[in-house]
Amino acid sequence: MSRPRLLALLLAFATLVVFLPVGRFDFVNYDDPAYVTENTVVKNGLTFEGFVWAFAGFHAANWHPLTWLSHMADCSLFGANPAAHHFVNVLFHAANTALLFVLLFRLTGKIWPAALVAALFAWHPLHVESVAWVSERKDVLSAFFALLALLGYERFVAESTVQGHKSKLFFIASLICFAFSLLAKPMFVTLPCLMLLLDFWPLARLRGAIFESQIFRKRLIEKIPFLVLVIPLSVVTCLAQRQAMATLEHVPFAVRVENALLAYAGYLGKIFWPLKLACLYPLASVPVAAALASASGLAAVSVMAWRWRRECPYILVGWFWFLGTLVPVIGLVQVGEQAMADRYSYFPAAGIFIAAIFGGWDLANRHPVVKKLFLPLAALAVGGCVALTEFQLQFWRSDETLFAHAIAVTRNNEIAHLNLGVVYEKEGRLDEAMREYRAALAVNPRREHTHNNIADLLDLTGHPQEALVEYAVALNLNPGSVSAHLNLGTLHIELGQFPQAAAEFAEAARLDPADARVPYESGKLLLKLGRDDEAVAALRRALELDKNNFKMLAYTARVLAADASGGIRDGATALALANRANDLTGGSQPLVWDALGMACAENHDFTNAIASVQRAIEVAEAAQVRDTGPLKTRLALYQGSQPWRESFHATNAPGGR
Numbered sequence: 001m002s003r004p005r006l007l008a009l010l011l012a013f014a015t016l017v018v019f020l021p022v023g024r025f026d027f028v029n030y031d032d033p034a035y036v037t038e039n040t041v042v043k044n045g046l047t048f049e050g051f052v053w054a055f056a057g058f059h060a061a062n063w064h065p066l067t068w069l070s071h072m073a074d075c076s077l078f079g080a081n082p083a084a085h086h087f088v089n090v091l092f093h094a095a096n097t098a099l100l101f102v103l104l105f106r107l108t109g110k111i112w113p114a115a116l117v118a119a120l121f122a123w124h125p126l127h128v129e130s131v132a133w134v135s136e137r138k139d140v141l142s143a144f145f146a147l148l149a150l151l152g153y154e155r156f157v158a159e160s161t162v163q164g165h166k167s168k169l170f171f172i173a174s175l176i177c178f179a180f181s182l183l184a185k186p187m188f189v190t191l192p193c194l195m196l197l198l199d200f201w202p203l204a205r206l207r208g209a210i211f212e213s214q215i216f217r218k219r220l221i222e223k224i225p226f227l228v229l230v231i232p233l234s235v236v237t238c239l240a241q242r243q244a245m246a247t248l249e250h251v252p253f254a255v256r257v258e259n260a261l262l263a264y265a266g267y268l269g270k271i272f273w274p275l276k277l278a279c280l281y282p283l284a285s286v287p288v289a290a291a292l293a294s295a296s297g298l299a300a301v302s303v304m305a306w307r308w309r310r311e312c313p314y315i316l317v318g319w320f321w322f323l324g325t326l327v328p329v330i331g332l333v334q335v336g337e338q339a340m341a342d343r344y345s346y347f348p349a350a351g352i353f354i355a356a357i358f359g360g361w362d363l364a365n366r367h368p369v370v371k372k373l374f375l376p377l378a379a380l381a382v383g384g385c386v387a388l389t390e391f392q393l394q395f396w397r398s399d400e401t402l403f404a405h406a407i408a409v410t411r412n413n414e415i416a417h418l419n420l421g422v423v424y425e426k427e428g429r430l431d432e433a434m435r436e437y438r439a440a441l442a443v444n445p446r447r448e449h450t451h452n453n454i455a456d457l458l459d460l461t462g463h464p465q466e467a468l469v470e471y472a473v474a475l476n477l478n479p480g481s482v483s484a485h486l487n488l489g490t491l492h493i494e495l496g497q498f499p500q501a502a503a504e505f506a507e508a509a510r511l512d513p514a515d516a517r518v519p520y521e522s523g524k525l526l527l528k529l530g531r532d533d534e535a536v537a538a539l540r541r542a543l544e545l546d547k548n549n550f551k552m553l554a555y556t557a558r559v560l561a562a563d564a565s566g567g568i569r570d571g572a573t574a575l576a577l578a579n580r581a582n583d584l585t586g587g588s589q590p591l592v593w594d595a596l597g598m599a600c601a602e603n604h605d606f607t608n609a610i611a612s613v614q615r616a617i618e619v620a621e622a623a624q625v626r627d628t629g630p631l632k633t634r635l636a637l638y639q640g641s642q643p644w645r646e647s648f649h650a651t652n653a654p655g656g657r
Contacts (some may be wrong), residue, residue: 007099007115009060015122018386021393022132022175028399029426030279030419031135034060034070036085040548041582045076060083060239064336066139079273079586085134092140093131097122099147099348104426106154107202113361116378120353125274125388127349129342132396133279140344142185142195146347146547147176153195157203179229186237187347190324192226197325199318201313238333251283253332258291259283263340265294267326271345274385276409277392280416281339282443298323337415351379374398399423414443418450425453448478452487464495482508482515493525497652501525516546520555527559527648532568535648536560543577553581554595561598564647571602595632601643609638 027037036042038389041053046069053059054068071090078084097118104114121127130139152174159167181188199205206216270277302323305316329344357378364374395405403420409415421436437454444450455470470486478484489504503527504647509518525537539556546552554577561574578596593616600609613635620628634644 006102007111009428011101011118011122012094012098012113014119015097016527018123018389019090019093019131019393020265021390022090022396023083024630025082025086025397026400027082027085027133027421027428030133030399030402032062034135035135035137038073040072040550041074042068043072043080043586044072044584046072062138063236063240064138064142064183064185066180067141067185070137070141070184082134086132089131089137089140092137092332093122093127093142096140096143096147099144099151103147103151103154104354104533106151106158106196108314108358110361113357116357117350117353119382121350123275123385123389124271124349124353126270126342126345127390127391128277128389129279130346132393133343133518136343138185140345141365142181142188143347145177145181145184146188146191149174149181149191150195150198152177154197154203155316157199157205159495175225175229182229182233186233187325187344189230189234189328191632192223192230193324194321195223195226196220196325197317200309201317213545218412232392246468247389253358255286256331256333258286258288259339260332261291261294261298262286263330264298264323264326266340267322267345267348268352270342271349274388274392277342277412278406278410278416279342279395280337280406280413282413282415283337283339283342283409284412312359312362313361315355318351318353318355318358321354323351334522352449412443414440414447414450417443417572418447418453421453425457430457430520434455445472446477448474448481448484451477452484455487459494460493467491478513482512482518485511486517486521489521489525493528498525498529498650514545516549516552518542519545520552524555524648528541530649532563532648534566536568538608548584550581550584550589550592553577553584554589554592557595557599559648561595561602562644562646564645566650569602571599574599575603579643586613588619590616590623590625590631593619594634597634597638598644601638606638609643610635613638 019491023121027033032615033039041050046052050072054065054072059068071085074085074088078603098614100121105111106119108114115583130136149373152170154464155165156170156174158164159170168212178188178191181191196206196219205219206213245582260634266281268430301319305319309316325348326344329341331339346484360370360374360378370456377587395401403423406416407420410416415624417436417440421433421440424430424433424436434454434457434645437450437457439449440447441454451474455467455474458464458467458470462515468488468491471484472493474484475488485504489501489508492504502522505518505522505525507513509522519538520542523535523542523544526532526535526538536556536559539552542552543556557574559574559579560568560570560577564568575596581589581592582596587593593612597612598618600606602613613631617631617635631642637644
């Protein structure tokens with residue numbers, strides 16, 4: 001085996017070892033529910049329906065169908081095993097490391113500088129977020145295809161130089177890989193510009209007065225097929241992200257420019273001194289002086305890189321690799337509420353590594369003193385990166401460690417407080433949850449979602465009147481919030497205030513007739529009012545709008561299987577709905593097994609009714625659900641060949657036969 005191939009394999013293997021801890025990590029509640037754990041289409045695995053879903057619509061404020069298909073493939077192969085999903089990310093990162101090494105070695109012919117750049121890329125702590133976060137599959141996947149596209153481009157150039165017959169094939173292969181990269185994440189729209197940089201160095205395809213030469217125009221025309229792919233993808237991406245961008249319309253463009261300038265400095269700082277890394281850096285006002293200082297620094301480095309372009313071309317290429325590939329995510333078009341994000345530096349940081357390592361290597365070859373220091377300093381940098389990566393990895397092991405660390409290393413991190421509150425609430429640590437919600441409210445008292453969470457928690461802890469106040473504040477802040485109207489309507493139902501609940505649901509329906517939650521909650525209210533036929537019609541309407549919502553499927557199945565009045569029972573439909581819900585959840589939800597048991601009992605299939613409720617009990621106990629008494633009550637009924645009956649009317653207590 002040749003030395004370059006051996007080095008590529010060693011780099012990839014070492015990367016797998018460094019990231020071994022992710023095998024013990026769970027999913028996190030930051031985007032992972034939308035991408036995997038609560039996405040029923042993805043959890044169904046690779047299906048024709050899922051393929052159409054991935055390409056035909058915008059999901060999670062993005063259009064990246066190849067990323068969705070990769071998550072579906074994971075679910076087909078591994079189910080909901082988080083370790084496997086994490087390791088697929090690691091495998092892509094290890095492959096990217098090897099590909100970057102091979103690319104740089106082929107471009108420059110210098111094996112050790114290429115290996116050092118790849119090692120820094122592989123083990124830098126800034127890249128932990130892209131690798132250890134399942135939802136960031138799009139980072140490692142898009143970079144994988146982008147690197148393949150660059151390798152194809154390098155082979156195209158090599159074949160063109162010797163007038164090889166394979167040059168067109170390599171060009172087409174590069175173009176296809178570029179398209180795949182954009183389908184995984186549209187961040188690589190700047191790749192054609194990066195190809196032009198590589199034409200300057202190390203490919204040496206540009207000469208003389210670069211921007212005035214005929215050669216430059218020729219190289220630019222050569223990139224037109226790549227640019228043709230960029231334009232429609234950019235339009236689709238803007239359409240997909242318009243909702244996320246609309247939430248930040250209040251951020252003036254001048255503020256975004258100031259933040260972008262400071263973010264460039266922030267990324268540079270974290271590349272050279274990667275401490276206090278967080279999953280979210282809150283967007284805050286930027287002092288004009290700081291923005292101007294950052295702009296001056298960026299301009300000064302850019303000017304120096306240009307002046308040294310002949311003596312040190314790697315500095316020009318590395319610097320503009322960094323600047324250019326960050327443009328799509330630097331914040332000029334603001335999507336999300338982060339000032340910057342570690343994941344955005346995944347590919348751009350390689351430019352800084354190239355400038356630093358090839359610059360140091362060149363300097364070492366010119367000065368004996370530097371030569372003696374270069375390798376020890378490089379080894380120290382790589383070793384330090386490995387140690388800091390292991391340190392940073394530990395914070396991704398759970399939701400609590402992730403958000404608690406973000407709060408510890410940043411200031412006024414409202415979103416981290418809010419997410420940590422959700423973690424505590426799910427764990428039943430209600431006082432701590434309320435503390436975090438109040439902390440988030442102190443940072444930003446005008447976020448509707450925070451008031452909603454506080455209201456939900458107040459209602460849960462027996463303070464419905466105070467919860468009415470918080471819901472009212474949420475609606476004041478955003479009168480167009482469907483969620484706030486639905487939450488307030490649900491609280492009115494708990495208080496027996498049915499007309500007020502109906503009014504809230506009616507307003508929610510007016511605001512968004514296509515929201516499945518509206519007919520679903522309205523159906524539950526109509527059941528309480530004894531208007532059973534209307535209720536079933538509303539529930540069916542909800543399922544038409546959201547046919548993959550397992551909770552709605554299971555609840556409707558329960559109503560059709562167990563309604564005490566008998567007028568709306570429909571055992572066959574109940575069984576079909578419950579089976580669909582169970583297929584969607586992969587048998588992981590006790591409430592679905594419970595509904596399936598009711599449906600089987602309604603169809604006089606007590607053998608499967610018993611098996612279903614027993615499975616419900618097993619799954620509930622495995623999930624440490626404390627109260628399985630109702631399930632055991634139903635088990636006893638089915639063992640006596642009796643179906644379960646309950647009244648959904650407000651005037652009758654549920655339960656009994």
